Amino acid sequence: MQPHFAVPNLAVPTFAAATDAAxxxxxxxxxxxxxxxxxxxxxxxxxxxxxxxxxxxxxxxxxxxxxxxxxxxxxxxxxxxxxxxxxxxxxxxxxxxxxxxxxxxxxxxxxxxxxxxxxxxxxxxxxxxxxxxxxxAKARLVAPDGVDAARIEAMAAGETFTRTLINTPAEHMGPAELQEAVESLAEAHGAEVRSIVGADLLAQNFPLIHTVGRAAERAPRLIDLRWGSEGPMLTLVGKGVCFDTGGLNLKPGASMALMKKDMGGAANVLGLAHMIMATGLKLRLRVLIPAVENAISGPAFRPGDILTSRKGLTVEINNTDAEGRLVLADALAFAQEETPDLLISMATLTGAARVAVGADIAPFFTDREGDAVTLSSTAQDAADPVWRLPFHDAYEAMIEPGIADLDNAPAGGFAGAITAALFLRRFADEARYMHFDVFGWSQSNQPARPKGGVSQGTRALYQALPELLGLS
Missing domain, CATH: 3.40.220.10 (Leucine Aminopeptidase, subunit E, domain 1)
Known part of the structure; x- marks a missing residue:
């Protein structure tokens, strides 16, 4: 069944029917x-x-x-x-x-x-x-002998979904619209979706998600999709900041221009989720998306605030533009309470990652050598480049300000991608955890990657899952 998504004009690419006239x-x-x-x-x-x-x-x-x-x-x-x-x-x-x-x-x-x-x-x-x-392109291709056409079409549909979500401007892709897109994806695959919206976030102990999104007219929410009833449990957490002004630490105009793509982590995990569900991988899938808009109004959170997370850790806010790790923190703490077999977060998180590896490579973090080797291998096979950066324990002190348990934006600017990943790891606890710091954007027209939204690391992960989770 071809998926129907709540994104207008979403044409899913397919192979042409076999014909002697090809x-x-x-x-x-x-x-x-x-x-x-x-x-x-x-x-x-x-x-x-x-x-x-x-x-x-x-x-x-x-x-x-x-x-x-x-x-x-x-x-x-x-x-x-x-x-x-x-x-x-x-x-x-x-x-x-x-x-x-x-x-x-x-x-x-x-x-x-x-x-x-x-x-x-x-x-x-x-x-x-x-x-x-x-x-x-108007040219159609007959699936060659020896390829799994359905699998390739599933990857193309997932990629299409990711790109279209990222390309859609925030006017038409706010937290509610992102929730609708998840619900449409769930409907196509027989999955279930539950969302916690607005003040209910506080009632159900998601204070950081609520705080980041409370200044916007469009209510923040945590979207929770579940699919599958057997096999190991995989939980994907995607950053769903539908627009990021930077908050009171307002971004300059040039830095704000592409902030419709700040929900690229959510778009990436949803594309991966489609690949998994469309091809029926034998696992239990959960997708968590904290969906917010980081806006400015009277209730906006402020530099110097100290917030308490779902996990109970306190966080000093030294920059309201480091909001993505805050919403992910509550979602990760929630995810690990269920002890998944593998927990993965994806986010358009730091400019430091772009300085380190550029726009074309997705850096990832894991403490498990075997998982890193597996993912690096499948990334090469899939032509979906990733590169491992370290959870460098010696930098833990950089995210500990003294006045609170954690600092959301350490001073100095060094190792920004690593300190952000270390911050997130605090909320994943002892889970088997991977984090991806993606860019989610093709800066120019390239083969198969027109200028605009693009997924990173998802096909590498999709191909790695059977080995990572021992799927038959």
Missing amino acids: LPLHIVTERTLDAWLAEQDGATAGWARSMGFRASWGQVVVLPGPDGSLSGALIGAGTPKSRQRQRFLLAAAAAKLPEGTYALASELPADLSLEVECFGWLMAQYAFDRYAKNTG
Whole structure:
């Protein structure tokens, strides 16, 4: 069943139906170009040469038939070095091909993954078109033999959901709308959703979530999705700050421009949740999203305030713009009360993470060497880059201000991603815990990743889950 989400105009990319009329795609590397040309008839080889086909990475030349119609296409796969420096070759080609249905007529180079390339092709079809007419690639691909088409389509649907949530501006993606999107996802998969809204957060002991969101007209909430009745328990916690002004520590305009994406952690875990549910992984899934808007009004929390968390730890507020770790703290404390087999948080949390690894890599934290090795391996297989940063215990003192148990924004600025992760770890207790500090945004148009919202680490995690949780 294709999911229906509460996000307008959400077209989920799929493979084309198999047909004998599909146009053949020939993948040619710079090394194999001469041999390929030698095997062709004179007209085909002459056409390729006259069109300047050198098999460079992402180069596309369409092939004419005897009657002038399209008979297929050549796709350049470049060199091993060029393939290392770029991702999603087939997506780059799909964006250049005329509308039609295509099928691979040759194998990919051994250093490319067929599943990754097929996923990239599907994502080349993505376009965010809610407010203006935008279109993705019109070329359709027949699923090649040897791939799990349903699995790839599930990953593409999850990615589509993530991107569309992030791309939707805060005017139409506040805490209530995010809750509606979760409810629609749950309905598609037979999951259950419970939300705790507004003053009920205080009544049920979620003081930090309430405090961060209390200045906004749109009520804060904790959204709680559950799915599955057997297997190990996986709990995903996603930061759902639907817009972040910075609070009383107001962000400058340039820093506020992309703050609609501050709910990117929530969007990421929801995309991952779809992948899990659509493919029926044998686990018990819980998704917790503290959804708030960090606004400014009379009730706004202030620098110098000392807040008490659900866990009982007190937190000195030294910067109201470090609000994401506060809402995650209550949600993590709530999650670990149930002792999940694996607890994962995802958040657009710190600029320090971007300084460390840039926009394209998702740093993650774990105390378990085996989990780090597994995730690093699957990330490489999935072309979904992640990099481990340390829970460096020696920095614990940096988040201990003396006047309270914890400091939400240590002075000095050093190791900002690590101190934020250490702060969160205090609320995960002894749980088997991973934290991802994602950017959630493609800064320019790239193959399979147009400028705008994007997931990070989700496909790596999805592929790692069977090993991480011992799934059969």
